[in-house]
Amino acid sequence: MLKMGFRWFGAQDDPITLSQIRQIPGTTQVVGALYDVPVGEVWPLEKIQALKKQVTDASLSLEVIESVNIHDDIKIGKPSRDRYIENYQQTIRNLAKCGIKVICYNFMPIFDWIRTDLAYPLPDGSTVMRFEHQQVEKSPEEMIATVQNNANGFELPGWEPERLARVQRLFTDYRDVDAAKLRANLKYFLDAIIPVCEECDVKMAMHPDDPPMSLFGLPRIYKNRDDMQQILAMHDSPYNGLTICTGSLGENPANDLPAIIREFVSRDRVPFMHVRNIKFTNEQGDFHESAHLSREGSLDMVAIMQALHEKHFDGYIRPDHGRNIWGETGRPGYGLYDRALGIAYLNGIWETLDHEK
Numbered sequence: 001m002l003k004m005g006f007r008w009f010g011a012q013d014d015p016i017t018l019s020q021i022r023q024i025p026g027t028t029q030v031v032g033a034l035y036d037v038p039v040g041e042v043w044p045l046e047k048i049q050a051l052k053k054q055v056t057d058a059s060l061s062l063e064v065i066e067s068v069n070i071h072d073d074i075k076i077g078k079p080s081r082d083r084y085i086e087n088y089q090q091t092i093r094n095l096a097k098c099g100i101k102v103i104c105y106n107f108m109p110i111f112d113w114i115r116t117d118l119a120y121p122l123p124d125g126s127t128v129m130r131f132e133h134q135q136v137e138k139s140p141e142e143m144i145a146t147v148q149n150n151a152n153g154f155e156l157p158g159w160e161p162e163r164l165a166r167v168q169r170l171f172t173d174y175r176d177v178d179a180a181k182l183r184a185n186l187k188y189f190l191d192a193i194i195p196v197c198e199e200c201d202v203k204m205a206m207h208p209d210d211p212p213m214s215l216f217g218l219p220r221i222y223k224n225r226d227d228m229q230q231i232l233a234m235h236d237s238p239y240n241g242l243t244i245c246t247g248s249l250g251e252n253p254a255n256d257l258p259a260i261i262r263e264f265v266s267r268d269r270v271p272f273m274h275v276r277n278i279k280f281t282n283e284q285g286d287f288h289e290s291a292h293l294s295r296e297g298s299l300d301m302v303a304i305m306q307a308l309h310e311k312h313f314d315g316y317i318r319p320d321h322g323r324n325i326w327g328e329t330g331r332p333g334y335g336l337y338d339r340a341l342g343i344a345y346l347n348g349i350w351e352t353l354d355h356e357k
């Protein structure tokens, strides 16, 4: 059985309710987070307990957190990082007390993920997020302005306005951080937190860089199979794990997703999967997101699920960004309907694979 989950942004910020999530067939997990704790501060136990209670009162489980974001000082390697790492350790302990098993995080400088259009219309009238290489040739500020004007009034995860206001200063801070330095800073972080994870039985699951390529001169260190190997080797423990996001890694057509899944799932280092499709629109690798169904995009979703099935994947999984459809005015990529359709589809593939066995 897949431990199927649905990302939820909390009662304050998400127009989708827990009772709606509860009604999606085969969905038992909520993938949640606290959104009102500033990056770098300790997540208070009472607040996590309150979130946990909301979710369990709705007959759902909360075992995966996405994300506990990492303060830029840790990624840059400033002396102040030690204080933020101590806070992170305490957050892990507090989450463990509430039964959290997996923490998804990313190690991307400045930008959490980048799209150049958040509501690109498809011929069927739905809207999706899109990425055009030409757009990122602009200045970061111009790109941010484009993206924010198009977010339907929602604040996007990792794109907090107060953080983006400091974007110019962040670029200066990251000036001397190349890929080698960023890797060294990740290792420093992992060496400090993985022993706490082992003690608390909480697995870390790093999310790939999205898109998996360097933009605006910023380094990217989780782009492909070799990067994954390096991250795992930095601190060899089953608690130092990876999120495989088929959309993010799939944005580079050179990434062989079924092979990557087979390799790292059989090593038991993939506690969390994000499964979504994307569609390439030209030779330059511009793409837009799509419905999960294989023929709506460029990825072979059956081959992806087959690889997971073959390696007896028993971790947590969720559909990822969907289209905005049926008149829903939700957060770009995170509407109810298309992600629910995604779950039905992924569960259908899985059930078929179970039967064939």
Ligand SMILES: [Mn+2]
Binding pocket: 207, 245, 247, 248, 274, 320
């Ligand atoms: Mn993802």
